[in-house]
Amino acid sequence: MVNSFQAPIDRRTLFKAGGAGLALAGIASLAACASTGGGGGTNTSGTVTMLYFGEQSAATTLQKAIEPKIKKLDKNASFQVTAINGTDWNDFLAKVLTQIAAGNAPDIVSVATEGQQLLASKDLLVPLDSYVTKNLSSLNTYFTGVHPALVESTMYQGHLYTLPDSFNAGSMFYSTSIFEKAGISAPKDNWTMDDFHSSASSIAKLGGNTNAFDWVVRLWGSWTSFLYANDGNLLEEGKYSGGDWLWKSDAFKNNTVGVDGRKGGWKWGQPTANSDAAVEALEYMIDLQKSGYSPSPDVGGGATLQGLFASGRIGMAIGGGFWAGGLHNAGMKDGSFDVAPFPTWKSNKSLFGAGGYGIFNSSKRKDLAFEVVKLMVQPSTFDTLWPGNVTTPGQKPLMTDARYSSTGPAHWSVFYDQLNGSVPISAPPYYNALATSLNQRTTQAISSGNAKQALDGMQADFEQAAKQSS
Amino acid sequence: MSAAIERRGGAPSSSHARKVQPRPGARRARRREATFGFLMIGLAVIFVAVFTLAPILASLGLSFMSWDVFTPPKWVGLQNYTRLFSDGQVLASFGVTITLAVAIVVLQISLGMLLAVLANNRRRNATRVFFRTAFYLPLLASTAAVSIFMGYIFDTKFGLINYYLGELGLSGVHWLNNPFSAKVTIVLVVVWQQVGFTFVLFVAALMSVPVDVQEAAAIDGAGPWRTLFQIKIPLISPTILFATVIAMINAMQLFDQPFIMTKGGPGTATTTATISLYQAGFQNLQFGFASAIAILLLVIIGIITGLQFLAARKLVFYQ
Numbered sequence: 001m002v003n004s005f006q007a008p009i010d011r012r013t014l015f016k017a018g019g020a021g022l023a024l025a026g027i028a029s030l031a032a033c034a035s036t037g038g039g040g041g042t043n044t045s046g047t048v049t050m051l052y053f054g055e056q057s058a059a060t061t062l063q064k065a066i067e068p069k070i071k072k073l074d075k076n077a078s079f080q081v082t083a084i085n086g087t088d089w090n091d092f093l094a095k096v097l098t099q100i101a102a103g104n105a106p107d108i109v110s111v112a113t114e115g116q117q118l119l120a121s122k123d124l125l126v127p128l129d130s131y132v133t134k135n136l137s138s139l140n141t142y143f144t145g146v147h148p149a150l151v152e153s154t155m156y157q158g159h160l161y162t163l164p165d166s167f168n169a170g171s172m173f174y175s176t177s178i179f180e181k182a183g184i185s186a187p188k189d190n191w192t193m194d195d196f197h198s199s200a201s202s203i204a205k206l207g208g209n210t211n212a213f214d215w216v217v218r219l220w221g222s223w224t225s226f227l228y229a230n231d232g233n234l235l236e237e238g239k240y241s242g243g244d245w246l247w248k249s250d251a252f253k254n255n256t257v258g259v260d261g262r263k264g265g266w267k268w269g270q271p272t273a274n275s276d277a278a279v280e281a282l283e284y285m286i287d288l289q290k291s292g293y294s295p296s297p298d299v300g301g302g303a304t305l306q307g308l309f310a311s312g313r314i315g316m317a318i319g320g321g322f323w324a325g326g327l328h329n330a331g332m333k334d335g336s337f338d339v340a341p342f343p344t345w346k347s348n349k350s351l352f353g354a355g356g357y358g359i360f361n362s363s364k365r366k367d368l369a370f371e372v373v374k375l376m377v378q379p380s381t382f383d384t385l386w387p388g389n390v391t392t393p394g395q396k397p398l399m400t401d402a403r404y405s406s407t408g409p410a411h412w413s414v415f416y417d418q419l420n421g422s423v424p425i426s427a428p429p430y431y432n433a434l435a436t437s438l439n440q441r442t443t444q445a446i447s448s449g450n451a452k453q454a455l456d457g458m459q460a461d462f463e464q465a466a467k468q469s470s
Numbered sequence: 471m472s473a474a475i476e477r478r479g480g481a482p483s484s485s486h487a488r489k490v491q492p493r494p495g496a497r498r499a500r501r502r503e504a505t506f507g508f509l510m511i512g513l514a515v516i517f518v519a520v521f522t523l524a525p526i527l528a529s530l531g532l533s534f535m536s537w538d539v540f541t542p543p544k545w546v547g548l549q550n551y552t553r554l555f556s557d558g559q560v561l562a563s564f565g566v567t568i569t570l571a572v573a574i575v576v577l578q579i580s581l582g583m584l585l586a587v588l589a590n591n592r593r594r595n596a597t598r599v600f601f602r603t604a605f606y607l608p609l610l611a612s613t614a615a616v617s618i619f620m621g622y623i624f625d626t627k628f629g630l631i632n633y634y635l636g637e638l639g640l641s642g643v644h645w646l647n648n649p650f651s652a653k654v655t656i657v658l659v660v661v662w663q664q665v666g667f668t669f670v671l672f673v674a675a676l677m678s679v680p681v682d683v684q685e686a687a688a689i690d691g692a693g694p695w696r697t698l699f700q701i702k703i704p705l706i707s708p709t710i711l712f713a714t715v716i717a718m719i720n721a722m723q724l725f726d727q728p729f730i731m732t733k734g735g736p737g738t739a740t741t742t743a744t745i746s747l748y749q750a751g752f753q754n755l756q757f758g759f760a761s762a763i764a765i766l767l768l769v770i771i772g773i774i775t776g777l778q779f780l781a782a783r784k785l786v787f788y789q
Contacts, residue, residue, distance in 0.1 A: 087733075090753060094752045094753050097539065097752070097755065098752060100539075100540075101539035101540070122538075122540050123540075124540070211627075214627075295626060295627050296626055296644060296647040298625075298627075299732075299733045299735060300733075304625075304627075304628075308627065308628065313627075313628075430754075432753040432754055432755075433753065433754045436749055436753055436754075439733060439735065440734065440735060440737055440738055440741070441737070443647070443735040443736035443737055444735075444736060444737030444738070446647070446736065447644075447647060447648055447649055447736040447737060447739075448737070454737070465754070468754075468756070
């Protein structure tokens with residue numbers, strides 16, 4: 001039989017080529033494993049690593065700014081900051097937790113109120129009590145200037161887990177040009193929900209593409225701001241005992257705000273998602289939409305909201321100090337927008353979220369990491385870390401006319417003043433499940449028009465999440 | 471071979487041919503051929519075993535445990551499955567998945583076939599090549615990038631579609647804020663991107679239909695529609711089966727588009743089983759429960775695929 005198969009190359013040559021190819025691939029993969037670049041890779045000796053929520057370009061800027069100062073503390077030390085992107089804090093936290101699970105925990109993490117108790121409850125963060133106590137003198141400037149409400153919000157079960165350097169309270173931004181066009185005067189500091197509704201009504205009469213009010217679905221600064229003003233909350237408010245090691249120390253002796261009533265951190269109790277206050281607040285949002293005062297909200301961090309506001313499509317929106325820089329960067333001229341405290345409803349309670357830095361329990365460089373954290377929270381470092389008013393300084397001395405002269409708004413003092421009587425956003429250890437349910441049930445309420453049914457569902461979700469978390 | 475030919479002038483009849491004894495080296499040659507074949511597919515088999523089979527088995531094991539990543543896994547038996555079958559939201563997500571998958575596959579197959587027939591009928595080769603490229607290109611784009619881009623196009627407030635509807639004097643549509651229209655939008659986006667896959671398969675299959683069969687049908691008086699439905703489609707039915715099975719498996723694992731465009735909303739209207747799985751595992755740190763969701767999804771996909779092959783016995787024609 002004639003064998004008509006004639007391979008272009010013989011089998012031996014094919015095997016040799018295949019073997020060589022596999023060997024090359026193996027060597028290449030080994031080389032790739034020994035990464036030295038960013039991305040949370042191998043911790044080389046003396047490298048303090050940090051995870052940061054935002055763009056890598058900002059993380060690199062932060063790294064370059066802080067590293068020279070770290071080298072003055074320890075010439076063999078270096079600093080590596082890796083950014084993690086996401087729509088909101090729950091995206092960031094999901095990625096952080098995945099990285100930790102993969103055995104790739106950093107030394108320091110920048111964390112906001114949203115993730116604070118989640119990380120602390122899982123013993124992922126080091127309590128900073130002993131570090132703070134030993135370093136009171138070098139932290140004197142920090143504690144003299146920082147608002148005690150921010151520090152208390154980062155405590156959990158009596159221990160301090162992060163040093164906060166920034167925050168954002170939910171104030172009401174408004175477009176001065178739209179207010180002028182609608183023929184209404186600027187909101188006063190003590191304006192009420194009736195005043196807000198009246199302003200919304202006047203703006204809505206302008207018609208066209210302008211919305212009187214717009215918002216996004218998230219824990220901070222959505223219908224939750226209205227809930228707080230209606231003297232309600234998603235969870236029962238309480239405080240952990242303890243914290244006297246800090247409040248009775250010399251840390252705050254020169255702080256003008258005072259520490260009366262401060263305890264060991266916020267203790268989030270039973271869910272109250274379907275309370276009368278919550279149903280009323282969410283029904284109000286639905287009515288705003290039905291009346292044409294507000295469009296259907298998006299889910300997410302609010303970047304598109306700033307864009308719409310900057311292009312003159314929104315009359316009023318909830319924003320924090322970060323809107324000052326954000327609107328300026330979006331091209332809004334100083335004077336074309338301003339800010340007022342959130343309107344009073346049944347109370348003048350408003351919400352805030354704080355941001356700070358914590359040290360992971362798994363860090364092998366805790367002492368050095370704390371020195372880095374101390375560097376980052378010093379008032380003199382704030383503008384290096386957060387240039388351009390992209391967040392609100394936690395340090396009162398940094399809140400000056402000069403700071404906001406380049407971006408606006410004119411009534412910038414509202415940002416800090418609103419901290420008095422404010423309550424942090426309700427972010428318990430089961431924050432991720434809470435945020436998922438909040439987003440789902442809120443959009444359900446908006447699309448169905450039935451707030452009570454959606455909030456009953458939210459209440460059940462929260463109860464289940466709380467039970468699984470305990 | 472020549473030894474087997476006994477009678478002059480022709481090949482031996484099979485009933486009288488002497489049994490041909492294989493040459494001594496032939497068996498060895500066949501064994502070498504087989505070994506060579508196994509070695510060639512060996513790498514692929516190892517790859518599938520390590521990256522597909524092993525994780526499936528690990529997931530199966532994890533579905534009987536409770537694990538939050540930070541503490542060691544704890545055996546809980548069937549607890550995750552009991553919880554799964556009593557969790558209305560998760561079960562509803564399977565319903566959403568099946569609804570979206572059926573809509574996507576029906577549209578993908580029928581539109582892919584229509585486009586393939588139209589492209590194949592072009593006389594000029596350049597036109598055929600142009601359409602093949604144009605319809606296949608979206609498939610090459612990242613689903614995440616397409617989802618972000620489509621999310622902006624369909625946005626109620628500033629999306630391109632509502633803008634042009636406004637220019638035409640029509641009111642905007644709540645594409646992503648209404649439960650029904652959100653589902654429709656997701657299906658449209660997925661079909662737009664994935665139809666290139668079925669299109670290319672069907673174009674190749676249609677080109678492989680023997681010309682003499684088509685000519686015979688024409689001689690017998692069959693028109694173009696009859697030729698398509700009664701000659702070409704039956705002849706390419708194996709390709710249709712393949713495309714349907716693959717499209718269904720992909721559609722049942724839908725994640726990117728609903729997660730990025732609607733975050734599973736409004737409410738849970740577009741929350742698919744994979745989104746439930748992601749939320750359970752990566753957000754709520756309940757990896758045992760998430761694994762149970764994954765195993766149930768695997769079983770359902772297996773059942774649907776089995777049903778498709780059963781239906782193929784009656785509907786697929788093999789030459």
